[in-house]
Amino acid sequence: MGTHHPLAIIGGGLGGLTAARVLHLNGISAAIFELEASAAARGQGGMLDIHEESGQKALHAAGLHEGFLKIVHEGGQAMRVVGTDGTVHVCEGDDGTGGRPELDRGDLRDLLVNSLPDGTVHWGRKVTGARALGGGRHEVTFADGSAITTDLLIGADGTWSRVRPLLSDATPAYTGISFAETDLYEAAARHPRSAAVIGDGFFLGLGGRAGLLAHRETDGSLHVYAARVADEGWLDTIDFTDRAAATTAVLAHFEGWHEDLRALVADADTIAPRRIHALPIGHRWERIAGVTLLGDAAHVMSPFAxxxxxxxxxxxxxxxxxxxxxxxxxxxxxxxxxQALFPRSAASATESAASLDAMFGDRGLERMVEFFAPRPAVG
Known part of the structure; x- marks a missing residue:
């Protein structure tokens, strides 16, 4: 049967790590089993805006809010919204009062990992399956042939969770939006034109049911998502192992856009595909003893909220x-x-789906300008 752990968390992302940290503060041990070989095995993606009512609330509960403030990206709440011709329609600076400070996902993950006792995270453990043993106990098997048993199994293993099937037959569906992700390294020195276009924080260029979404990263690079409404198979028609060919194929869908905007793809140092999937809005399950889900395993949604x-x-x-x-x-x-999770996640999934429809609809730019435009003072 393998080693027994009273409480096992599958997935060492932000949700699983936060759970383990708050459990630790309450004197409860947890074992995390994570696919990646180490905390430094790969980059963790782009910037995150951490909301007062959710992410920051969790960091307070974890006793890590002061540490979080030390890794905030100053200036990261700045924002620009532009049209396909490069005209800037919304431009906001970061005065530190926005309530959603930006930071690097990898820095936040490090903060959480380093807050846990040594040995909490078991790295390099790829889950191949999970099954009920009866009485609320479960067995989890791994690609290396090992297995564990647990009295409480928490699936924090993301979009394609191996734990979810214990609770639900639902699977994430393609949302109709695909990304080509690009990076422009050492932007100030090597890509000054693109650095000037993006500014200090978040950037959004929209038109023709497509968009260029970008952030300035804390390491001085630019991370860009070239997004478009597309059939699910579109990315399969592109050879992403050939950067030049992939760049040309993606830019074919941004014809007529200003050259300064096209440069966010044309001059990129990397390019990679990504499809956007989501679980049904209101995804929930019946209570089954000894197992639950959190994060994307429970309610993966598009990133547009x-x-x-x-x-x-x-x-x-x-x-x-x-x-x-x-x-x-x-x-x-x-x-x-x-009981708290289901309505909370349903509300956010509804908001996310509405934002996707607004952003990539026929009036995407106009609707986002209306959404972000400063409101007149009342009274």
């Missing part, structure tokens, strides 16, 4: 708090957690 990482962290903190509040009664803890 900026909620994914924030919800995962809040899920982790709320789940851990519920476990601590119901000592010896796992089912009461999971019931309390899920």
């Amino acid at each position: 900026g909620e994914g990482a924030n919800l995962a962290m809040l899920d982790g903190a709320e789940l851990a708090a519920a476990i601590a509040a119901h000592p010896g009664d796992t089912e009461a803890a999971l019931t309390a957690y899920e």
Whole structure:
């Protein structure tokens, strides 16, 4: 049967790490099993805006808010919205009062990993399956042939969760949006034109049911998502192992855009494909003893409301708090957690889907300008 762990978390992303940290603060040990070989095995993606009502709430619960403030990207809340001709329609600076400070996902993950006791995260453990053993216990098997058993199994293993099938038959569906992700390294020195276009924070260029979404990273690079409404198979028609050919193929869908905007793809140092998937809005499951989900495993949605990482962290903190509040009664803890989880995630998924439709509809630019434009003072 393998090693037994009273509480096992599958997935060492932000949600799983937050859960383990809050459990640790409450004197409860957890074992995390993570696919990646180490904390430094790969880059963790782009910038995140951490919301006061969710991500920051979770960091307070984890006792890490002061550490979070030290890694905030100053200026990261600045924003520009432009049209395909390069005209700037919205331009906001970062005065530090926006309530959603930006930071590097990798820095946040490091903060969480370093807050846990040594040995909490078991690296290089790729899950191949999970099954119920009865009485609320479960077995998890790994690609290296090993297995564990656990009294409480938490699926924090993302979009294609191996734990979710224990609870739900739902699978993520393609949303109709595909990205070609690019990076422009050492932007100030090597890509000054693109650095000037993006500015200090978030950038959004829209038109023709397509968009260029970008951030300035804390290391001085630019991370760009060339997004478009596309058939699910579109990315399969592009050879992303040939950067020049991939760049040409992607830019064919941005004909007529200003050359300064096209340069965000044309001059990129990397390019990679990414399809956007989502679970059905309102995804939920019946209570099954000894297992639950958090983060994308529970409610993966499109990224256009900026909620994914924030919800995962809040899920982790709320789940851990519920476990601590119901000592010896796992089912009461999971019931309390899920009663709050389901409506919260449904509301965010609804907002995310609406943002996708607004951003990539026929009036995408106009609707985003209306959304972000400063509101007149009242009274």
